[in-house]
Amino acid sequence: MKDEQIRAQIHQAVDAHAEHLRTDPFLAQRIMNQERTGEPVVKKRLSVGLVLAIVLMLVAVTALAAGIIYNLGWYYTNRDNYLRDNNPTVYEAIMSNVIENPEQEQSSNNLVDVTIQDVSWSPEVKKLTISFRASVKDPDHFEMHGMWALDTDGAYIGEGGSTTVTDDSEDRAMHWLWRSFETEDYEGPCYYGPPFEMMDDGSKRLLLIERNGITLFDGTIPMDVSGSMDMFRTPKGDIVFVEEIDLEWLSEDYDQRMAEYANQNPDMKEYAESRVTNAQAIREKLKDGMIPVRLTYSVVEYTEGMDDLELYTGGEQGYVDFVIRPKQTKP
Amino acid sequence: MIAEQGPSCNAEETFSRLVAEYQKPLLHMCAMMLRDDAAAEDAVQETFVKAWRALPQFRGECSEKTWLMRIAMNTCRDMTRTAWFRHTDRRITLEELPLPAPVETSREDDREELAQAILKLPRKYRDVLLLYYYQDMNQEEVAQALNTSPSTVSKRLKHARDKLRTLLERGREL
The missing domain is CATH 1.10.10.10 (Winged helix-like DNA-binding domain superfamily/Winged helix DNA-binding domain)
Known part of the structure; x- marks a missing residue:
């Protein structure tokens, strides 16, 4: 088939696939207005980089002086202020339900200390939000990064993979570590490269932490716990995870929607019904006024040339058990 | 070419034309690249914000379309490299499961x-x-x-x- 025919097919396919998207007729005007009312981008002949460096340094110094805690309150006003600016109902519900230092217990671990910093159970907006911090026990000898910071551009192929490294510049057979998932006061490099070259101190041993999963009620009621996550590294080298879990099954509307879905899709009826049964069981359990939660994680030491299976499945497995008491979250 | 019109003399007009001409194809392309409608809308807005800021420096070394696409590609690439984007759950929900396919296509x-x-x-x-x-x-x-x-x-x-x-x-x- 000729290029022109392929082009026509792809045009039609992409346009049809995205036709529901709406353009903003005022976009140009809005951007120009915002840029005018905001800080001028290049007002003086000072180096923008220098100005940025000064600002970042001031922020870092202020952060250190203030002993900033990178918890939910910090997160939603600094790192991700989308909810605050665009969905204040959800933002305010999360903030008003925050419980700091919930009662918790962690498994023994030789490498890291982990803490559930704060948690917000917000049934009115169907959200559970958790911030979790991990610190190395021996910072003189270890430096920790998130497992998510390893090979984020997807170009890692690895040894013995299903495909081989080609002459394409994006292919590579070695792991790379990213240094961009930091707080905004991070002053180091924001790019990627061989892990030990990207560390603050490459002479230390490198630990990678992965947050594995969350279960409610000791896993006795199988229910999807899904949502969105973020991870960043603080200036002190702690790793913080913030997790937003959707609790759509909290309301009885969910049962109705599942029932409708089952009616339209008879072959999915059994599955839909089991979801409703589980949702109802969880709602019943909530009446006890206590939600036990377990968060699991793993920490692995990265070494040059280590086996990928060991990297992704090995290391120390750990967990934190904590309790949310929703009744206490209500004023 | 933008350079021929001179960004300094009529940047607003040029920018408005760029947005009018490229917003839709950019939105569609970003949706395909990011596989996320909301992220695509953010990417398009971010692309045009960057374009507006860079417009005075654009000297026409390449076509305006190439210039804009390069900004868009980098913006999408940056977005996919953020932890939030990569770990946002894009699994299809039960309600979104497609209905059984009809026999005839x-x-x-x-x-x-x-x-x-x-x-x-x-x-x-x-x-x-x-x-x-x-x-x-x-x-x-x-x-x-x-x-x-x-x-x-x-x-x-x-x-x-x-x-x-x-x-x-x-x-x-x-």
């Missing part, structure tokens, strides 16, 4: 099948395919937008077409 089905096949392509192939075929750019322009060589673009295009053919069901011709 329509032209709309073929289009969606092709769109889904494009979405499944590895990013580097998807990028060149969308720029070359959807944005109607030539290989030289695609190379400029992706900051790579025309020969790499040519190789990736070939691989992209091959992979698409493999992905398309029923062996229909592409």
Whole structure:
């Protein structure tokens, strides 16, 4: 088939696939207005980089002086202020339900200390939000990064993979570590490269932490716990995870929607019904006024040339058990 | 070309024209690249914010379209590299599961099948395919937008077409 025919097919396919998207007729005007009312981008002949460096340094110094805690309150006003600016109902519900230092217990671990910093159970907006911090026990000898910071551009192929490294510049057979998932006061490099070259101190041993999963009620009621996550590294080298879990099954509307879905899709009826049964069981359990939660994680030491299976499945497995008491979250 | 009109004399008019001309194709392309409608809208807005800021420095070393696409590609790439984007759950929900497919396929089905096949392509192939075929750019322009060589673009295009053919069901011709 000729290029022109392929082009026509792809045009039609992409346009049809995205036709529901709406353009903003005022976009140009809005951007120009915002840029005018905001800080001028290049007002003086000072180096923008220098100005940025000064600002970042001031922020870092202020952060250190203030002993900033990178918890939910910090997160939603600094790192991700989308909810605050665009969905204040959800933002305010999360903030008003925050419980700091919930009662918790962690498994023994030789490498890291982990803490559930704060948690917000917000049934009115169907959200559970958790911030979790991990610190190395021996910072003189270890430096920790998130497992998510390893090979984020997807170009890692690895040894013995299903495909081989080609002459394409994006292919590579070695792991790379990213240094961009930091707080905004991070002053180091924001790019990627061989892990030990990207560390603050490459002479230390490198630990990678992965947050594995969350279960409610000791896993006795199988229910999807899904949502969105973020991870960043603080200036002190702690790793913080913030997790937003959707609790759509909290309301009885969910049962109705599942029932409708089952009616339209008879072959999915059994599955839909089991979801409703589980949702109802969880709602019943909530009446006890206590939600036990377990968060699991793993920490692995990265070494040059280590086996990928060991990297992704090995290391120390750990967990934190904590309790949310929703009744206490209500004023 | 923007340079011919002179960004300093009528930047607002030029910018408004760019937005009017490219907003929709950019939105569609970003949706395919990011596989997320909301992220695509953010990417388009971010692209135009960057374009507005960079407009005074644009000297016409490449076409305005290539320039804009390069900004868009970098913006999308940056977005996919954020932890939040990568770990946002994009699993399809039960309610979104497609209904059983009808026995007879329509032209709309073929289009969606092709769109889904494009979405499944590895990013580097998807990028060149969308720029070359959807944005109607030539290989030289695609190379400029992706900051790579025309020969790499040519190789990736070939691989992209091959992979698409493999992905398309029923062996229909592409």
